[in-house]
Structure formats: C-alpha cells, structure tokens
Amino acid sequence: MERRVAIVGVGDVELEKGYVVGGLTELEIQAVAAKRALEDAGLTHRDVDGLFVTGDWGLPGPGLMMGVAVSDYLGLYPRYVDTSNIGGAAFEAMVGHAAAAIHAGYCQVALICYGSIQKSRKSRNLAGRPPVLMQQFETPFGLPSPIGGYALAATRYLHEFGAREEDLAEVAVNIRRWAELNPQATLRTPITVEDVLNSPMICSPLHLLDCCLVTDGGGAIVLTSAERARDCRNRPIWILGYGEAYDHIVMASMHDLTHPPAYAASVQAFSRAGIRPEDLEFAEIYDSFTITVMLTVEALGLCEKGQGWEFFHNGRTAPGGEFPINTNGGGLAYAHPGMYGIFLLIEAARQMWRRGGVRQIPKASLGVTAGTGGSLSSSAVVLLGVD
Template sequence: MAAISGKSAIVGVNEYPKRRDPTVTALQIHALCAKAALEEAGLTKDDVDGYFTSGVGGMPTVAMCEFLGLRPTYVDSTSIGGSSFVSHVGHAAGAIASGLCNVALITYGSTSWSQLTAIGTGGRAQGDYWDQFEVPYGPTTVGSYALAAQRYEHEFGGTVEKRAEVSVATRKWAQLNPDAMFREPLTIEDVVKSRVISSPLRFFECCVISDGGGAVVMTSAERARDLKQKPVYILGVGEAVSHTSMNQMADLLTIPAKVSGEKAFRLAGLKPADIQVAEIYDSYTITVLLSLEGLGFCKRGEAADFVKGQRTAPGGAFPLNTDGGGLSSNHPGMRGIFTVIEATRQLRGQRGKAQVKDAKVALCHGTGGSLSSGATAILSIESR
C-alpha cells in the first residue's frame, strides 16, 4: 500500500436535491452545498485550508474563494471534464497526506437544465488549435462516444439491446431515489425503440440534463475520527488523460480508466473483485461498458455480457450507480462529484431502500470530455 492509502477521509458530503430549479444559480449551489457539507462534518469555513473546484470561469478556485469568502493556502482548479471532481479527491488525498492542507473542500454547481444547455448535442465552437481539424465537421459530445459505440458493435457485436441493460438497471436504482430526475419504469424495448441521437446511440442511452451540484469535505484520518460522521477513507486514487480530438485516440475501446484504475487499485492494494459497490460515470451506456472493461471488472469485449440480465440493478450481483446515475438521476454537466457523494453515503449505510448491504469498499470513477480523461478513487469504511 502506498503512503497516501488510508491517510485521509471524506467527512462531509452534500448534494443539491433539486434537478429542475429555475430559482437557483450555479454559484448558489456551490455555496449552499459547501455550507451543508461542512455542517454535516462538524467543521466550519474557517477550518478549510484547501479548496478545489472546476467549471467556474477562467480561474475557478480564485473566483470561488472570493465568492465564498475562503482564503485557503492550497488550491487546485484541475479541469479534465466531468472526472475533475474525482481527480480533486485524489489531489486532496495527496495534499492531506503530505501536510499541504488539512481540511479540503470540493464544490460543484451548474444549472444546465434551467439554461437549456445542450450538453451532448450542442455542437462545438472553435477555440483551441486542434479544433480546426475537427470542428468544421460537426463533432458533438454524444457523437464522440458514438464513434466508440460503433466500433464496439463492429468488434464485439454489442447491440443496443445489450447496452440497454445499463439504462434499465440504472432506472431501477433511480426509482429508489426520491430526488432522481426520471423515475418512471423503463424497459429494454423502450430503449431500443427510442430515437437515434447519434448512431448507434439512442435517446435512453444518453444521460439526462439537470441542474445540480454538490460538495465534499475531506481531512486527515486522525482528525476524521473526532468528527460527526463515520469517516470514509481514501485507499487509492488514479487519473489519466489521453486525447481531446477523437482522431488522436489510439484505440477507441481503451479509455483512460485502464491507467487510472490500475493505479488506484495498486495504491489501495486491492483488486476489482474487492469492490462491493461501484459508482461509474454513465454519460452514455457505452461509457459504462468501456469503463467496466478498463477498470478490470471484466475483460475487453465482455462488458455487454457482464451487465446482462440486470446484474447491475438493485438486488443484482454488481450494484452500479446506486443513485440512478447520470442516465436517470442527474447530470448538470460534470457528474464526477456525485459518484463520490453516493459512494460515501453507501459506505456510511445511509441509503435506505437503495442501501447495498454490508458495503465496505466502493469504487468511484469519472470520465471526462470525449472519453478524454479518467479519474478513479477507491473508498472504504475501514482505514486498513
């Protein structure tokens, strides 16, 4: 086990409960969630000496520290897409273990639903150098994932029927979450018959667009034991980046999860079979299949079989995205932080009807951009 393993813990979490809220701004969500997460931990704003965020202006932590009245001595605005906040957990774990900060606050807020933001289908404007070789052709976020899904179908014969298992299982978890955006029953047939957004991906294979956000508070394992919540220890973390243009992705079916996952498992001294509950960023069905393979839960090309027969649904052998995920619960744009919040609540035993019995070790994984980045964190209720 590595020097960071078990040295820090999550001691406070909060998720903004509403999915459609035209009365709130993104900055308000950051602020309200930060306050609630610190209160849950039994800490105050004056305890915070490390701050992490992404998705706010050009200098995210500078802007948010002004807005929140924070003056930390350690900040990190790492922006690698939706996985950023899982990456922040890793960076905070390292900073706490090495003494660079003691109380880390991570916040996120966005009002994509209220602002009618077309996250996956909006098309892209030119900004960076490499855009001149991609943007003239009409890339969309869903289109990038669709390139991988098309290739997956070609190489492994995965079909919409097989991918639909993920959408349907995730909806069943959402039905156990009163806050989830969509809770109506969903069948394989519903998914298969839904309209094509970017072939081969269909409507019910795409995450929802919601408002929302959240906050996570971390501190040292020592201090965590004196606080209000059962500490959830960080055992292993990893991150990886691979490309921003899809033409630079060496293998469309090997995503950064492979590198980030291997590192997280190595640092934790654990293997995929040790994971009892998994929260894996489900921007699209294909994201889940490629992540399951990349993280080592199954072999390359076997994820469609892995999720077959509702294995990831409530009561199934592999509890996955137990809050209803991005496919049914919420997706304000960068969902990574919710994987951490849900895993923490599962390990504390706070999930009521959605509780995975005796869950002691959880995995969180975020994917960012167009399969561009990955960040993994392995959490446990035991410091080991």
C-alpha cells in the same frame, strides 16, 4: 495513501424535474452544498484551508479564476487551491489531489465543490466547439459533441465484440431501476430494452435513452487527515487508492476506441490500494452514455475486455443484483449538470455511511468511483473503504 486521508462530509442540493429549486445561482448552489457538507462533517468554513473548484460558470462573469471566486463568495482563506478542469472526472481527480496535498501537509481540510445551472440557463447544445486549434479538424465535419465521440467508440465496440444495441440498452435499464428508488432522481419511470431501442436515435448506435440527462445540480465534499477525521461526525471513508490518466482531446487521436484511459487510471488506483477488482462490493461509474459504463467495467477489471456487454444482463447491476452500479440512478436518470463526477463520490459516501434508505445496498464497505471526462479523454479512479 492508505487510511491517511478520508471523506468526512458530503452535501448536495434539491432538484425538481432537473431544475435547481428556488432559482439559485451557481454560487448559491455551492454555498448550500458546502454548508451542508461541512455541517455533515462537524466542521465549519473556518476549518477549510484547501479549496477545489471547477466548472464553466466563471465565464462570462468572474472569469476562469473560479477557485478565487468561490473563496471570495464563501469567505474562505485557503492556502491551497486547485481548479483542475479535466472534464467530468475532475472531482475524482480532485480527491486524489486533495489527498496528496493533505498527506504532504499543504492543507488539512479540503472542500471540493461544484454548481451548475446549465438546464436553467439552456446553455447546452450539440454543435461542437469553435473550429479553432485542433478543433478545426473535428467541428467542420459535423461531429456532434460530446455524443459523437462516444458513438464512434460504441460502433467500434459493437463491431469488435459482437455486442448489440440491446446490450447497451441493458445498462440504461439497470440504472433506471436504481432511479426508481431515489426520490431525487429526475427520471423514475421504469424502462425496458425496447423503450431504449424505440427512443429516437441521436448518433448511432446511441439512442436518446443511452444518453445522460441535462440538468442543474450542485454538490460538495469535505476531506481531511486521519488525525482530524477522528473529531468528525462521520466514520472516515478512506481514500485507499487513486489514479488518473489522459488520452486525447479530438477523436482522431484516440488510438484504440475500446481502450479508454480508465485502464491506466485503474492500474494505478488498484496498485496503490493493494486490492483487486474482485474485492469490490459496488461501483459508481460515470454514465454520460451507456457505452461509457460498458467500457469502464472492463477497464476497472470487473470483467474481461470485450465482456462488458454481458455484464449488465439479467439485472446484475440493478437493485437486488449481485454487483450494484450507479445506485442513485446515475447521470442517465438521477441528474447530470455537465460535470457529473462529484455525484459519484457523494452517492458512494452515502452508501458507505448506510444512508441509502430504500436504495441502501447490503454490502458497502469497499467501492470504486470512476470518472470520465471529455470524449473518453480523461479518467480518474478513486477506491474507497470504511473500516
């Protein structure tokens, strides 16, 4: 996989207080983001022959054939479509799937796009899924979804490793400091550990400020082969390694609450890339909740299992710290439209192309994006490098 497929363009849309500007639909957002990503790459929609789309906006309208719906709307005629829905990690997975398809010759230019107006639609709540199939063993017992599953993991994590709510709060404090530097971020006011602990408890031990935002948002990414990348505007960002892994859909099936599928995904990604965790210069990690990030730094091998709670102390992952994490302010403070994973990739690309502005990190030639879906249910890890 090494240096055969690259990210060559990214695009997203403006948000104001978490709302998409101008009252755009999910399809309009994807059109804006796709146009920007293709222009960024120096390609046109006629070059696109692979399309990767997911989300939940297809219902009740065009239905679950969202790849076909976007294809129609954008006037594309792809010969390869993937609508994998594995939750918020789907876009990291799609990078892996697109890389495989391009490498195999099934398509040459892959467009990944996403749009959500869940905040505008007020479609989000904590009620849990209908008590049908395996959900009949979860929903009737009152587990709020998805926060309840993460809260169960957090309680167990604190118990096993002697960590405290204060340690979880450090994750949110560090990430908020990045959001201060991002004009597009929804929440830009600095916060302290006390602010997190004093914010309302939602599901213990997770407070409001341990939780991601609920916003609109949209983004797009263009990938192509090494050969085609030579003609694109940007330096190729190589897909060096990739891994995906799955665990459970209901929490009773998660064997070890402190061992998410990110472990298995990381092992695959690092072995394919032939690099080690200590080689990485920065990380963009799915931050649905503070506990997600803590578990993921351990799973990626950035520290030992059980030491993730110390990893965020003393601003280590904040601006100026030795290991930057979530340099756009993350799902906790920038935006979270329901499936956040595409924004991990967009931000990683911007840092690697040195477009970070005031939040540009000094070293950004080797990084990782780690997506998490469901309730620690799925993971996809992409290792990225520029020459």
